[in-house]
Amino acid sequence: MNNDFKYKKTFLAIASLLSLNSAVYAEEEADSSDLKTILVSGEIPKVGDVQKETIPESRATLSKNELEKFAGLESAMSGALSYLPGVHFSGAAGDGITEGAISIRGFSGDQIGFTRDGIPINDPLYLTPHTDFFGDPENYESVSVIYGGAGINAPTLTASGAGVEIRTVAPTAESGLYLKQGFGSNSLHRTFARYNFGEYNGLSAWVSASRTKGDLWTTGGGEVESNRYESNIQYKWGNNNSINAILSVFRMRSNAYFKPTLAESRALPYDAGFQGPINSSYGGSNGVSDVSAASSNNGRLQRADFKIQTYALNGIFNLSDHARLKVDPYFVRVADGTAPVAALGIPEFILNADVNGDGDLLDVKPFALTVYPTQYRVGNTARIDLDLSNTNVLQVGLWLDYTHARDQFGATPIRGDGKVVSIDGSRILRDVNGNELFVKDQRSKITTQKLWVQDSWNFASNWNLKTGLAWQHTKLEGENIAGTLSGNAYTREVDYYRFLPSLSLDFQLDAQNQFYYNTTSNIRTPAVASVYEQDATSKQKAETTLNQEIGWRYSTENLLVKTALFYDQFKNRQVAYEENSAVTRYFNAGKVNTKGLEFSLDGKLPHNFTYRGSYTYIDAEQQSDYSAGGVVANTKGKQVFNTPENLLTAGLGYDDGHFYSNLLARYTGSFYGDLANTEKISGYTVVDLNLGYRFDLKNAFVKSSTLRLNINNLFDKEHLSGVSGGTVSANPADAGLYSAPTYYRLAPRSIFANLTLEF
Numbered sequence: 001m002n003n004d005f006k007y008k009k010t011f012l013a014i015a016s017l018l019s020l021n022s023a024v025y026a027e028e029e030a031d032s033s034d035l036k037t038i039l040v041s042g043e044i045p046k047v048g049d050v051q052k053e054t055i056p057e058s059r060a061t062l063s064k065n066e067l068e069k070f071a072g073l074e075s076a077m078s079g080a081l082s083y084l085p086g087v088h089f090s091g092a093a094g095d096g097i098t099e100g101a102i103s104i105r106g107f108s109g110d111q112i113g114f115t116r117d118g119i120p121i122n123d124p125l126y127l128t129p130h131t132d133f134f135g136d137p138e139n140y141e142s143v144s145v146i147y148g149g150a151g152i153n154a155p156t157l158t159a160s161g162a163g164v165e166i167r168t169v170a171p172t173a174e175s176g177l178y179l180k181q182g183f184g185s186n187s188l189h190r191t192f193a194r195y196n197f198g199e200y201n202g203l204s205a206w207v208s209a210s211r212t213k214g215d216l217w218t219t220g221g222g223e224v225e226s227n228r229y230e231s232n233i234q235y236k237w238g239n240n241n242s243i244n245a246i247l248s249v250f251r252m253r254s255n256a257y258f259k260p261t262l263a264e265s266r267a268l269p270y271d272a273g274f275q276g277p278i279n280s281s282y283g284g285s286n287g288v289s290d291v292s293a294a295s296s297n298n299g300r301l302q303r304a305d306f307k308i309q310t311y312a313l314n315g316i317f318n319l320s321d322h323a324r325l326k327v328d329p330y331f332v333r334v335a336d337g338t339a340p341v342a343a344l345g346i347p348e349f350i351l352n353a354d355v356n357g358d359g360d361l362l363d364v365k366p367f368a369l370t371v372y373p374t375q376y377r378v379g380n381t382a383r384i385d386l387d388l389s390n391t392n393v394l395q396v397g398l399w400l401d402y403t404h405a406r407d408q409f410g411a412t413p414i415r416g417d418g419k420v421v422s423i424d425g426s427r428i429l430r431d432v433n434g435n436e437l438f439v440k441d442q443r444s445k446i447t448t449q450k451l452w453v454q455d456s457w458n459f460a461s462n463w464n465l466k467t468g469l470a471w472q473h474t475k476l477e478g479e480n481i482a483g484t485l486s487g488n489a490y491t492r493e494v495d496y497y498r499f500l501p502s503l504s505l506d507f508q509l510d511a512q513n514q515f516y517y518n519t520t521s522n523i524r525t526p527a528v529a530s531v532y533e534q535d536a537t538s539k540q541k542a543e544t545t546l547n548q549e550i551g552w553r554y555s556t557e558n559l560l561v562k563t564a565l566f567y568d569q570f571k572n573r574q575v576a577y578e579e580n581s582a583v584t585r586y587f588n589a590g591k592v593n594t595k596g597l598e599f600s601l602d603g604k605l606p607h608n609f610t611y612r613g614s615y616t617y618i619d620a621e622q623q624s625d626y627s628a629g630g631v632v633a634n635t636k637g638k639q640v641f642n643t644p645e646n647l648l649t650a651g652l653g654y655d656d657g658h659f660y661s662n663l664l665a666r667y668t669g670s671f672y673g674d675l676a677n678t679e680k681i682s683g684y685t686v687v688d689l690n691l692g693y694r695f696d697l698k699n700a701f702v703k704s705s706t707l708r709l710n711i712n713n714l715f716d717k718e719h720l721s722g723v724s725g726g727t728v729s730a731n732p733a734d735a736g737l738y739s740a741p742t743y744y745r746l747a748p749r750s751i752f753a754n755l756t757l758e759f
Helices: 003-019 032-041 064-070 262-267 528-532
Strands: 059-062 087-090 101-104 112-116 140-147 162-168 175-184 188-200 203-215 223-237 241-255 303-320 323-347 364-389 392-412 438-460 463-480 490-508 513-524 543-555 559-571 574-580 583-588 592-604 609-622 626-628 631-633 646-655 659-668 684-695 704-712 720-725 742-745 750-758
Touching (some): 059 064, 101 112, 188 750, 323 392, 463 528, 490 528
Parallel strands (some): 112 162
Antiparallel strands (some): 087 101, 175 188, 203 223, 223 241, 609 646, 626 631, 659 684, 684 704, 704 750
């Protein structure tokens, strides 16, 4: 038995015993050392706009004020997160709709658990986070990054290394109207409106609507467009009991950005869009075998049109002076949309139909391979807090989650202008027997149960111990529907289960200094697409992690200092997946050890000035060579791709209550596009500027008004900003494992101005 195995067994035993005698804080938002201040003042302490953190783990929060100032930076939320320690974000375009890639301490987006008001918002099929689910940033109360793994009670399948929690703003007791109109580069315009109905006998609510539309910044045309409707209905009664009903309905129409290889980025203009010819399923000559190339590299083909709905209830029930129950049921629906992802050539003899209208059946014409997803997800998190004593709170909880999805890749005709003939699934091709043609037609089910016990024990005046133990079980079921193109019918299922211990200890030395140690064990189950691998006997292994960190915080009225050392041990790290011919493939990098240092500084200066800065060092080292099909790539000791070793941010702000400004810079160090580290992208620096003025109107009709101006990429930097599609090796000499990585590009300098009015 090796030492590593002994250590893990010992850790599990200790954590299990401790979990029976102690447990969680009554609220994750504040620990006992700061709870009194919050209860008395009603506010969480801040230095400037930066929230003071006290929980015994690394955490950073964007407050409401910061979100209002930063919301014009890149995407509505993820771009703002770029200025928190350890966050690497790339690929946004300043419109709040275009998706990019986010990583935290080297954890990719599909290893981060995103939640909003108790709703898991990572796509359960592919585990990736989508901005479609995040909601309008104007409706956020706060956004928090939890480093080193989400909390033991987080409803997520993906948080092997970090979590992001979004909290929605509550309805106000007073009625009022909030209007926001903005305009920006690339014909971008955005309208947002929210109406608060006020409070009546404990019942209050708001509703909001937004519309965003703009053009892509690349050549070749294309646009992004979205409509969103949201609401929060709250009822409070009795002994601080409350129920919140939170809903969001989102409709998007969006073209995709071209993501070049390194060679393409060097050969093409920086603003180049898709370069492929326009496909068409029509046209040809009678008696001639018209064979047309099927090019997926076409901007008119690469787009997404979806409708996403999320519904949540947040209930808090004070059962007694010593017992509190929280329930968070939710429902998510994705339907009524499509996404053409590729083009493929289909011979007319398969269809027994003259598709192109030239009078023969001799042709091979291109058709769009179009995703038609239908997804229903329902779940609930329930937890009860029991005050065992004045210094000991026990929490017991259960998370249940079920997803039913149908994932179809249908063949759809392409018009002469390169667009698909329909986006609602009404024009899918049919074969000679009248059956719709699907390259993939799959029904998937994902079922999860998670049970935990957690405890917080203030065992001495300045010491807090938090321990927990969870058991999680996830079952993946897949049914492949037989068809002309989708292959044979079969069903497969696989189970994943694991005990997950956690432990944290913090020591409040004095009013300024806090020290803490935190360790968590996490599991990230593979995407359900893994059950459709060609080898019926194969089972994709779950990614497991043991995350540890030790930290120190120093805080005064004018200064916040945070530093942490972290060490994460991975087994079966799933670093990426690629979709090829409608089959999902994974890169299993085996064992990866990630270690690093994180430091941040936030403070006030005289005359209404503030400053902020952070530095993160990340060493994500693969522990073995990658092998597949008898071919080996030299990856041992190499850095995981898309993981910059160095991340640095710095900012200077000013806010006198009327005028505010922030000059923000972030440096992203060099990173690799492949596991073998044969293709290196140099580091780069981006500077952003935001300005605003709050008008003191003193008007009985208009309560307040603010004019804002955000400039992204102030100095118009051109650079590859992150990896879109990583590979095993970018060296053509590595036969069998070679593939060229693709990259996101920094969006050019863009300007966005908006005016808000509150009535």
